[in-house]
Amino acid sequence: MMRIDESSFITKLRDLLNEFNSNEGSKLDVLKRLNEFLESLGDLLVRETELILTKIVEYYLESNPEFVSTIEKILRSPEAKEVLSPDSRLKLLTLLHIYHRRLKNISYLSKITKEFEGEFSEHPFFQHLKVMTLKASDDENELREALRISYLLAKRVPNHAGILHNFAETVVILLEKGEKLDENYIEEAREALHKILIYNYPKFYATYGRFLALQGDFKRAKRMLLRAIDLEDPRKSDYVLRINDYVRLLTKIEFEENLRKYIHEIERKVDEFREELKEQMESERIKQAELLGLFATLISVVLANIFTIANSLDIATVLISNAFLISSVIIVLSGFHLLAGTKNEKPVKALLLLGVTLMSISLILSVIKRA
Template sequence: MSTQLRPDTDGLAAVVAQFRALPPEQDRAFEVQAAKIAEHADARLIHQLQQFLAGRLSLPDAPEDEDRIRFCAYFVIATYARRMKEPVWYDALRPYRPEFRSRVLFDHVDSLMLKSQRQWLPSLEAAERALDKLPDHVGVLHNFAEAVVLAKENGCEVTEDQLERARAAVTRAISIEAYPKFYATYGRLEALLGHYDRAMDLVHRAIDEESSDKLDYPIRLADYQTHLTNIHLAKASNELETQLRETQRQLAAAREEFDQVNARVNQSIDELKRESLQILGFFTAALSLTIGSIQILSKQSFADAAMLLILLGGVLLMVYGGFILTIGGLPNRRTPVWLSMGLGALLILVGLIVHHDV
């Protein structure tokens, strides 16, 4: 059952008064001022706002702007949960999403909450819907750029068009309002595009311009340092990959050159083997001719010896030529081989004619 405001709910009454003073939701000032309320809120006030949304705490009257006040409470709780990294509040807000779906800033807030819950693609889709509704809203512009960056960093499929739109969005946001976090997001985007030095300069600028008076300053500073570390790692990884590709290219070239040299060496060895066998065959034929000649001359008449020597010479020339062809004579050696075999055939023919005449 709803109860009236009691003395311990003065904080809620004061914040409701602040809600009523907020500008229209579509203005950037609404987001900035509502974020400041969240920035200075404590856990007790956030709990009271959640109780107000649940109907356990109510206003003393029924104002006409109660719907707007309820959305302001929803927005402040979501901002507090995101900035203070207390996701437990997202579960508390989930039942009220249908109630606020028609609000002009709903997709923007929804994208921010989904992003904090590491739901990268749903967050990006909500950010795109918000950008379609409020194309000149600085917070919407930046959130879209950051949603693209987070989706890309976490391995989701992001198109080149989305990257270019993100770059245009964050640069436009900075041109309207040079908020420190915008520079960090811009730097992360530049890192994704391979401009690492530019990226580090932008994140350093975010660190330099961030106010140390904010309650969440340590959290923001830690985030910036994490971004810097990631950019350094990405740069080192890119340089290592470049060196690895160059090394692989050089190894491939060296392997190809080695294969060519090895092929030439093997070819030279094969040629040397063939030439050695040819020389061996030649001397074998010469030795056979010499020994055969001595034996023939010692046992035959001159005419018979001459005829047999002619036949022996022809046969040896034929055998030598066939031997050379069998071991694979080189092309430039083929003509002498055929000449040798032709001469051998001629000698055999002459020997046979002489034998016939005798």
Template sequence: MEAHPEPEPALRAILDDQGARARTRFAALYALLLRLRREERHAEYAAVVREHEAEFGSEPYFHTFRAIAARTRGDLASLRSAVEYSRHAVAAMPDVPAVVHQLAAFWVEYLERLETPQRTHDFDEVERHVDRAISLSQGRVAHYFETKGRVLALRGEFEAARSAVAQAIELEPRASRDYLRRLTQYQATRVRIDLMQERARWAQAHERFRTELAEFKAQQLQLLGLLAAVVAFIATAGNIASQAGGIYGIRLMLVASGAVGVVFGTFSLVNNSRVRRVAVAVVFGCALIGAGIFVPASWMS
């Protein structure tokens, strides 16, 4: 490749040469697609994949080409298709680190695009594939660690995510032709991690505010319930005082007081009050009702 300043015409010529060996032509296809992807010529990439799918579609590596072409379409459904194509590639080539990493990278990108929280199982699967790719490559490929950092960020492990990205920056070869592009990508991932952490903090603060607001509403309802109970007790006491007297009046007052206590306690339970406090109110109310009904009249005289 280095002997030819512009290798693309030569690669296309080999690919179009029907007299060349199939393996040689497929190698030219691989190199051409790699160049198109590196230069982000997505439309041309997809066109070349479609053009040669009938001939080379049975090659295990072709699943990776389909996955990349699907990802470049940009929508969420296509990204999901890219994940599925990558699964097929991993099933066919489970020991190729680049193939395993492609599945992890596309999967984590899909999870990042989703608005709803995902199952922990998905994160476990992605991280397992990233770790396997790192292991197969003996930890020598820098951008695998950047993918691991993205997975950790989705888990909420932001410090570990930053550490993984820092490791990717340290491992990236300075002499590589992709160094500047990769470095820009890693810095963008760092910024994304910072934003995700701030969003998580905001979500926690928002949830805490909602909890406090719900507790405040419950307290206000309890105060209103207490006020209603006091008003009911005063009205009942006045009614009893005007219509009954002596022992019967005392009994009615005890029963009414107990009933008010039980109702208020039950009302507090509905509004998420502490069970112990509610139990005390209910027990005390029941005791007053019992006293009003069962205490001998001689004890009240």
């Protein structure tokens, strides 16, 4: 099979298409030679054949779009259906698919996929093209169908890097849209990406970077995107568009990384606040228990003093009891304010000192009286 870096196959195809467009010679003869040429490119289920067709689009059809319509004409001509083998016709369809996919002509992709599905539906490579068509859609049902088909294809053709990447990227797209997938799909996609990185194809590294970002491994994700940028060929016509896509992905990954850090910091602060609030509530509970104890004591003192006053005709005893009662009330109330965290503590402390002084005087007088 011819080497991918040789331009002879591009020259050969160009000459054949030019000859088909001319009025000279037999079109059947041209189609026969075109069929031989297309079959010489190799089996479509071999990755190198897909790369050859991609090279034809990149270095020939994109700069000579008039030949795209020639390929369409050949595919739809009755003569071509008789002369070209199914494999050769599918290769021509693949050229059209690659060309319009690179231009993001999604509606055209959908159109030709439906048009030729009846003819090629059983061929695994056509299913591969169909997945890429469905994958370009934003419709959830079509993406789910792309996942179903690509998963089966990856099992059926496990050594085709393009088919494996198609499956892995479909998983990535669905995850990026927030869809919940079976863990088996995610692990299979991881294995597929590990397997195809050996081909050093830029898009594979970019997809792996997107996959790693979804797993929260932002450092490696950025490294994969930078590797994709490094591998891109600046000679390609869509080089700038591809680099812009990678830069956009890098920016998105940076944003998601910073957002996760911010959310993590917010969650940490919320946890700290929750813990502080819990401690404060526990402290308030203790304070309330202390206050209840103080009020219970105050009530006991008040009742005892009232009983003493009621059963005594001695003026001195009554005065001492009243002084003790008043000082008890002052001490308890000022203590309550201090425990409650009063902002201006100086008057409260002065009041507390007054209460302690009155209680001390009443106790001294009580002792003197008894003596």
